Amino acid sequence: MATIAETRISTSADGSLCTGLPIWPKLGTLNIGAYSANQPKNYLVKGSPKILWYRFTVSLFYEFIAGVCGPGFAVSMNLEGTTTGNSLSLTVTDDEVQAGIAAGLQFELGATLKIEHYKLFSGWKTDLDTQGGIDFDIIGLFISAIKWAMSSAGGDENTDIKSIPNSSGYWGMIGYNSKNFGYTDTAVAEPRVHIPIDVVPEIEALEAINLALHVLLGELSMGPTIWFGIPVYISINSISLDDTKYTNITASGNGKLTGTTTDPPPGTPLEMQVELAHSAGLDFGVGVYAEISILKIFSLSGNYDLSILDLFGNLFQVPYTNNGYTTYYNTLKNSVGSTTVSSAANSTNQLAKLHVVLDPVAT
């Protein structure tokens, strides 16, 4: 019989997402910059159609830059207990699971609108010639709307969106759960959000165009759409004390884990290793839409969607199999009795991070 003093097991010293494990080992955790800069601008609507006795010269355009940190997950827990014969019994405390992605979305939206009407015998007369545009941090600007969407999306109730310290305009969308291990065999963290937002009323320069259109009972609407979805399922595959590997790890439902081994029982174990198994799906993209209409006379609209993960082509096909998600394994370790985790890499499978800058339009 051996006593296992309280031992901290964690994916990193701070247990945070960005220093956690990659959801997909082949991909690693990402620091992605995606931008849409084009010359000329990216137009959603552009034209000068003649409608009734009006000519509407319209251009609705956008640019954006999206930065991504992750997708990753973080696990931390304290384990303590005993071994008896070939059995292991551990009590789990202070366990947490996080999964998600940190992202910054900076949009530039712009609109120009010129309205001319044809005057008999004197030709075209300009009624309105205006333009407006704005750069903005979409997540920061609409944090309340996004939070509402997340809460109504039926996902993890603890999912939250948080400002990333020391990083202007970057936000994390993180699924979080506690009291997982010992209560259930598989912990789930599922950050999820999908929301289209109309920014025109929020932006003075664009709203000025909208007010001008209102006189004609017309309307301008434009804004970004964003969507994230990262269900991550994490379970403990095995726990090793020195050279003794316990498998059949089962949650008792009252905060305890049990396992069995065919190896010789440990004497006074010095090191604990916890092998995690995880699988995940991922969907992440940004888009923008614009629409201008007047009564039931005419409507011009356009949109652009960018599934950022599609940019990686086959890389993101890897997690999916015909039967569902592929399972990956990572091992966390610490000295028995240590309640802190060193900042050094402590997982055996963590890969180097990728740094990618993409021009999505060129793909």
Next chain:
Amino acid sequence: MQSRREFIKMSGLALGGVILSSCSGSSSPSSRPMPNGFQFYRLINVGDALPGGVTIVDLPGSAMISSVNTVFFHAKDSAGAIGCYELSVDYGGLIPAVTGIRKMVRDGDVLPDGQTVAKVSGGDINKAGSYASVLRLNDDNGNGSNSGLYLANTQSSMQKVVGYQDASPGVDGFIAQHMGDVDLHDNNDMLFTAHFGNQQNGRPQAGLFHVPGGVVGSNSSLIASSEDLVPNADGIVKSFGLLDRNDGGNFVTQAVVQLNATTAAKKSSAAVRQPMRATVLFAGNVYKPRARTLLAGSSSMSVSKAVQPVTGEVIMGPRLGTTNNAAHVVHTSDDDMTLYYEGARVISSGGLSPRGNVIWSISPAVVGDDGLIYFSLFTDAGVELCIYNGIIMETVLGSGDIMPYDNYNTMLRFIFGAMNMQVDTHGRIILIGDYSNQTSAVVVGLPV
């Protein structure tokens, strides 16, 4: 010997306020008789009083007529707000008489559900005189960021049907901030477009929703959504525009589509780096959501040989008749457009109007219950209101026409075609007219 009709036409005058067409119902070779002409009467003028102690300062061009003796119009008032108003009209006397006026909704109104109206938009009515509109609503910060679809049953106040953050009808999701066009049909059946967050796939999408009876319930449904395949062509739907619905559940809608990569590569120049987009018009049925037919689309599309859609950009609002025949305008360039009805070309810009003027623009057409279409032609001589029965086209009102029952004022120009419901079941038409005495009015035309 000249007939009375020909004499009057040559004289350039209209007798007794009747603008005569050159053919009569009895002489039409079509199965759709044309009216002999119209008498035009003002119902309400710029400068007249509105409920609430304000007066009309502008009529933006929206007017609708029900088949229960009511007329709806939008007006900008002396306080700077835009509102929609309902007129009750008695057609039993010698001339139409307005017997009542009622405010439907106005900028700044607080609705029965406590929401404040930021901006009134056009909306739609049905034959029974119900009114529906997508209203811009103030958010918590007082900005008009949110939208809601409201319905005022005949002689009732505006009640919310569905709005921002509500469950999306017929699909697991929620309505987003932006809602688009709405069509209100008999029995308050509604067809509308809105952005929504789709819980099933975790994506923000554009949707085309059907809400029978104007009440969201188990029989409400999502008819089409972005990412649907374009019928009879290569590409996927990205968003919806203006729409019209008629009897039997039939509808037509504008849509913006994204062509597939192969087509885009074939049809675009090397310099084009963005996904290629096109505008289309397709027809469908709310009771058979998957049965869709492409009626018109950009020339950049690859189209199934099984259909022969009209080629051109679909910018203007489509209209649908009771026999499920669409009337729609397509642009072949910014300046060139053609009106189609029942799949056949009616008239194009660059051609001559019935009065012999060069056409440079065409309004969307309004389809009457009798199958006639009514539309405006904008010419180098002004505007002409035309009727077409499938064979014959006639101008029944034009710039420069003298209006004997209006103190012999001259009709300078008018707006007709901005809304779907501008002809009632009796063949009456409604429009906004500008007269030579510097007055503007909501004008009703009575067939004779």
